[in-house]
Amino acid sequence: MLRVIAKRIALVIPTLLGLSLLLFLWVRSLPGGPATALLGERATPDAIAEINETYGFNKPIVEQYFTYMQRLLTGDFGVSIETGRPVLQEFALRFPATIELTIVALIFAIGIGLPLGYVAAKYYGKAADHVSVVVSLIGITIPVFFLAFILKWVFAVQLGWFPPDGRQDSRIDATHFTGFWVLDGLLTGEYDAAWDAFTHLILPGIALGTIPLAIIVRITRASVLEVASADYVRTARAKGILERTIRDRFVLRNAMLPVVTTIGLQLGLLISGAVLTETVFAFSGIGRFLADAIFARDFPVLQGFILFIAVLYAIINLIVDLSYSLIDPRVRVQ
């Protein structure tokens, strides 16, 4: 097992090295630099030249790459040009928010997607099937930011049921230390703060969760159908085992495997959606920060954040693969 893990990690490393080179080349091929973003109307050609010199952007590209790699290997991801804070610190500040949001989005997607997918499979080809599939598809075909706007407009502004922005009510006196504010509230016993932070997650969570929801509906439906027609289920049925037992012990359990895998692989999708959702709900996660960094030409942030996301993605992939081989002995990790 350990050898397998080691082998997988060894395979990830060249991918990350390749990505870091691609990122470096991409960032340097962006037109313009951070100077105008920093100075706005005040950016005279002299000031731009001076800023480029400050950050070393006037040095030969090969030299810049070696400096970058050297720092990277010592764990130095640089300092954000926009905020003047280390990239690692910026990531640590914002990532917990995105995780919290992602978890709520996944809970929403799984909580509704699984039953919907199961119902669709059970009533395959009937009205209930078509309705649940179409409903889930509508979820993914509405632009995320448009959905977020509608949710916010209806439930926060018009009805006032949920807070419209941020991660917590400004007026609440909450203690923060882990970066996960719901958890902070629970740990410190500030339950009102935890609840308030949770209510701030609901609308953005729904907006972000609709696409994974649709995917989970489809995958659940497909895999329930597949398992339900498998030989062992037919055998079980032929033996006269109770329909309920068949459903619980054979169909659902086995159908969950691909569903779990799919959920694990939704990270990229969720990050893409987070860029848009976080903007609408003024939610200070990594998505919006990353999108802003592109416009501000905040090179260190772009290089660092995308690399972190890729590493995470690789780790999640690894965990999914490994757990899969643990659960299902038929799968051999190559």
Added chain:
Amino acid sequence: MSVSLPPAGPTGLPGAPGTPTPPSGSAADHGSSLWGDAFARLRRNPQAIAGTIIVFLFVLVALLAPWLAPYGGEALPGQREIRPTVIPGIGEIAAYPLGLDRFGGDVLSKLIWGARASLVIGLVSTALGLAGGMLIGIIAGAFGGWVDNVLMRLVDILLSVPNLLLAVSIAAILGQGPLAIMIAIGASQVPIFARLLRSSMLQQRTADYVLAAQTLGLSRRTVTMSHVLPNSLGPVVVQGTLSLATAVIDAAALSFLGLGGGRPETAEWGRMLTYAQNELAIAPQLAFLPGICIAITALGFTLFGEALREALDPRGRR
């Protein structure tokens, strides 16, 4: 927002499984039976019918835009009626049934022309993504060995970056403008197509019926052209249909993030939706109308693509 749906899986009714049936007979009649069968099953699927109707209407509107729309796509017939705080809405001025937009454009005309813009964006970016993916997939498949390894590693790297971020990154380099956006969306689809084509060809190449054909002494070219390619093409056609939907949604998202480029008054749904955010308080219809158009179109292509996927799935054939 980019979505690549997982395969929908088997379509046989529970308890009536379809077992993979190796196609037999001549190449010509094999091809027609696959697609003919698919067509027959599409006709029986209400989702497919709904999807087809939407796609058909959308294409019709897009093609007939010059005759259907009362005004040109970028014309501003009502410019004099606009004030910073006043925008005539639905039915307020007879000449503009769906009202005017912020710039004085006729909303109905712009929605109609917008269908054409969406069709162009969808087709061009999908074609670009497909072409790029095919190139990589075929090179990887043809050369094999380290070329295949390096290319697939590259595809892996690109797949590890969230799709929208990839499109944003590419758009940031290319600068703004309609073509840049289409290239960005297309390029962000390349790794998906490349991966799909390669794995699908690999799968087909080692399939039993291909081995059988090779054993029978058929030439490699015949096997590839009449067996491997037609069967590999199915998933690609499906992905192509789905990525038309993705492209329309992605274009709107890029617009929202400020990467749309082009003229602000361009008749394009994503653009209209983005600019309407400023006027949500006084003219919410400016956001809702293009938003609904985007959603319905994307839904149409997705339904159609999904139905096609099910129909083409060899396991579902009876």
Added chain:
Amino acid sequence: MFRVKSRGRGMTAAAIVVAGVVLLTGCVQSDRDGAATDTGDVDSTFVFAASSDPKSLDPAFASDGESFRVSRQIFEGLVGVEAGTADPAPLLAESWEQSDDGLSYTFTLKEDVTFHDGTDFNADAVCFNFDRWFNFTGVAQSPAVAYYYGSLFRAYADAPEGAVYDSCAVGDTEGEVTVNLALPFAGFIAALSLPAFAMQSPAALEEFAADEIGGSEEAPSLSEYAQGHPVGTGPFVFDSWEVGSQIELSAYADYWGEQGDVQSIIFRIIDDPQARRQSLEAGSIDGYDLVAPADTVALAADGFQIMPRDPFTILYLGINQAVPELQDVRVRQALSMAIDKQQLIDQTLPEGTQLATQFIPPVVAGYNEDVTTFEYDPEAAKALLAEAGYPEGFTLDFNYPTGVSRPYMPTPEEVFTNLSAQLSEIGITINPQPNAWSPDYLDRVQASTDHGIHLLGWTGDYNDTDNFVGVFFGDEKPEYGFNNPELFAALDEARGISNLEEQIPLYEDINQTIAEFIPAIPLAHPAPSLAFSKRVTSYPVSPVNDETFNRIELSE
């Protein structure tokens, strides 16, 4: 078999997590003091939406509006701003005198003022601040860091040629301090009203190593002071900064001036303009800045307060004379005459916007009432074009920014559509060149010659003519692509005069010269607005954003 096992594992894991959370609950110290209940009859917490995090809490190292909005609450300068105007007024200095040669300024300081850390504000503290700025080294001198000191005082101690600042001396009488300049600087007093030149506590600056910009030389990072320990004399004390979310300030108990209704301020960071409006409507914030023109009526109808600032802005249509057709002044006149500025204002700019005839707002010294103007006359414009050799017009690149809202231009796309329609009336074919504001647009317009006509503007920092016309036309720039030595010399001369009375006629002449030369077309002085919840009965609107929240009045 494995199924049962896996369920067992899952259950165990879940149980461990739950047990862990339960055990840890209450184990971590809550920082709540429990005494946060309000005593007054109004809710004294004021929540204002900021569009971004401040760049730095040390105003000497900031140049952006959001940093200054926060610093204005925490810090005060020697010179303040007359309420509701752009004119300098006494603040920490109660009065000042200028020497006859115009190079020395003696300030009489306000007494009994203490910094938030308890140390005294006195002449030593003033000199400490002036000397600190002058002695910035390395990265701190970059325009990305100490922008205002660098651009107004020109040079630093390590290479003092051309430096405006010379020295600072503590006066013989207590509470007097003299600042000596090496070069005349007429805008000196007005410039001191900028938050960048606010007085900071010497003790805190030293304790939290304000000048130690961390990181490497190529990647400067904020000092500890700038990240969380700003100490000034202002009405509010810094409490906390939750990066990306909010900044909290609370009233300074020993403030020398008046304490208002607001006892604590929360700057909540909401970067999307639509999100700010919706948050105000939903009641999670009390106010926000730069309301979109379209929102003002809808918000006012719902009972929200809209408060416009007096315009201290200029929106202009830049002309790039590197384009051959635009080198002919008749063509530039034709462009001016093709534009109906009033129609542009009515259709695209907020209420309160004033029509512009020159590049400074009327309240700035040197405003010329009798400046040459080109009235809207498309026929005459066509004739001029024909005279210049373009009877059929010509094709012209028109650059404009997208995805941005500036105080002088809330909706650039709308301004563009309006102007391009007007210009095509006289036969000019517009070739639209949209670019994202940052960095593409600014790079293209300011740093390259690859542009035709373009939209840009300016918000004045303080009441100084050079801060407008000098910035635009003081030397040869790729933005305008002309070289007019006489104009440059005239601006240089006016800048060097230390007496305001003598400056005024010079600037009036300069404004006339510019009006005839038409390096750009002044369009409007747009008025930016703020929006507030119903309970805000009074807010100290200021054309130069000198708005301290202790002057806010609340009704509930």
